[in-house]
Amino acid sequence: MPTLSLMPTEFTVVRNEEKCIKCLACVRQCGFEAQQYDAEDDRLYAIDANCVNCQRCVSICPAGALTIYKNPPPLRPHAFWTENHLRNIAKQAETGGVLLTGMGNDQPFPAYFDRLLLNASQVTNPSIDPLREPMELRTYLGRRPEPGAKTRTPLVPIATPIMFSAMSYGSISHEAFASLARAAKEFDTMFNTGEGGLPGDLYEYADHAVVQVASGRFGVHADYLNAGRIVEIKIGQGAKPGIGGHLPGEKITAPVAATRMIPEGTDALSPAPHHDIYSIEDLKQLIFTLKEATRYQKPVSVKVSAVHNVAAIASGIARAGADIIAIDGFRGGTGAAPTMIRDHVGIPIELAIAAVDQRLRDEGIRNQVSLVAAGGFRSSADVVKAIALGADAVYIATAALIALGCHLCQKCYTGKCSWGIATQDPYRSRRLNPEIGAERLYNLLRGWSHEIKEMLGGMGINSIESLRGNRLHLRGVGLNEVELKLLGVKHAGEAM
C-alpha cells in the first residue's frame, strides 16, 4: 500500500461530546477499528478511514451520541465519472487487485417491482377480510405427478410462500445460520444450507432445510442429502452468474472445516462450473444421482442465475427431471463477489420470472416444476408481484439479514462484520444471539405473511394458489411496450 491514498475517506464519524458518556461501547463493538480510545488522555476518537458505515456503534450507543456522515464527493460532481468510478480506480491503482464487494447489486438499474401495481376488488366482486375469513398461504413445492404415474416424490408444504435463501455456514456465522434454521422451523418454511453443508448440531432443523449441492461439493454426504427436505443443485448465484466461490482460509475455522469436510485453514474454492455438468444431459445425470441417493423422497431443485437465455435454460432443467427451478435475479446478494460481476451481470428477476413462467406454460410443462424466485425481495408487495408474475414461492436472504441487524455496508468479504453475521470471529459472532435472531426472522415472516393476506383479500382472492401467474392482477406504470409484453401485463388504465 502506498503511504498516501489519493482518495479522501468515505465517511466521517461525528461524536457529540455533550452526549458521550465515555462508556466505550462503540470502541468495543466496532468491527473495523474505526472507534478508538486513548486511555492516557481518556479520549474517544475515530479513525474515519476505517469506518464502513455499518452503523453498529450508532445502534449500540446508549447516549445517541454518534452520527456517521457520508463525505461529499471527492471531486466536483460529474454525471459520467461518478464517485464510485473514481474510488474504484484509485483503489485499483493502489492495489492492482480485482475489486471485491458484498451483498447485492447497488446500482440504479430500474426496479420493475416499483413499476407494477396490484388490483383490488370494488363493487362487482367482494374483497375479503383476512381477519374474518380463512386465507390460505400454504404452498406445495415439487413436481405434480402425471396421471397414472407409479412413483411420486412427496410435495413439500411450506406455511408461507417465503423461504430463506442459500447462505452457507462459513460465509455467515454459526449464530446467523442457526437463527435462520430456527425461524424456518418455527414458521414451518425452509431455510437453505448454501454450499457449505449443515453443521452437525443443527440436524434437528434438517426437516426444514433445503440442502445444497454446489460445484465445490462441500459438506455433501448421504446423511446430509437424506436429512434435508429438498436437495438443491446450485449452478449459479444472482450476484455472480458464471463465477465460482472463494471462501478464504481465515474463515475455515475448525467447525467450518469439519462441516465442509476440508482441512482447517485451507481456502474453500467452488469452481465456476460443476466439472461434471457441461450440458442438460449431464445435469440430468446429477439430478437422478441425487434422486437415487435419496430414494426419490426428496424433490430436487436446480438453482440458476437469471441470465439472458434463462427461459430456455429453465425449460431444459424441467425436462432434465428437476422438481423445482430456483432463479436468482441480478439483485441477489453474496458474501463476496467481484464488483464488476455483481453490478453488471444478469437480468432483473421480474423479467426472468415472467419469461420462464411463460415459456414453461407455452411448452405445457409448467406443472412439472415449482418456480422459486430469488434476488431482491424487499417487501411483501414484491413477493405478491412475483407470485402474480408466475413464481410459486420466493427466497429471501438480504431482507433476512437486515432483520438480523445487517445495515448493508457491503463489507461481508472482509470477515469483520460488526453485526456478527458475515464473520467467523467468535468475538463478533457472539453478539448475534440466535434466540433473538430467530424471533426477529419469525416476526418478519409473520408480518409479511399478514400483509400478503391483506393484499390477497383486497383482490378478492382467498388462496395464494389463485394468484399464482395471475397477471391480470398486475398493471404496469411507465413501462414501454416491450417491457409490458415481456412481463405479460397490461398498462395501468387498461381494463380487464
Next chain:
Amino acid sequence: MQKVYARPAWCMNCHLCEVNCIIAHSRSRDLFRAYKRENLRGTARVIVEERLPLSVAVQCRHCDDPICVAGCISGAMVKDPATGIVYCQEDKCVGCWTCVAGCPYGAIRPGEKNGRPVPLKCDLCRETGEPACVAGCPNRALVWEERGAGA
C-alpha cells in the same frame, strides 16, 4: 431466590449492563444526569470481566451464608430474610472494606457517595423490580431467574 445469571456464550462485551446499573443507582435515574452531573462513571455494581473473545458480567451472588455480612463490623451489610437480597444500609457503613476483602467473587468494590463510603455491590435493584442490567442487556446475556438453592 431469583438471581441474575450470566450466559457467557452471549455476552458481547458491550458493558451496557454497567451503564444501566449506574443509571438505576443514580439519584436522577437519567443517563446524562447520572454521568454528567452526578459523576457516577465507573460506579457500576456489575463488572464485565474480559478475557477476549470471552467476557462475562460478574455481580454479587447473594450467597446463602454471605461472608460480607458476617464480616461487616458496623452491621451495615445485611441479608434480607424475606427476599434473600444482600445489601448495604449505606448510612451505617464506616468504610472498613472488610466486605470487599472477604467477597469470594470479587463482586464488591469500594466506592463513595456524597463524601461517605459506600460499597459498590449489586442489590438486585431491590427497590424497582427487574434488575436494570438484565432489562437492558441487548443480547440476553443476563437473565433473572429462579434456579434453586446453591445455584
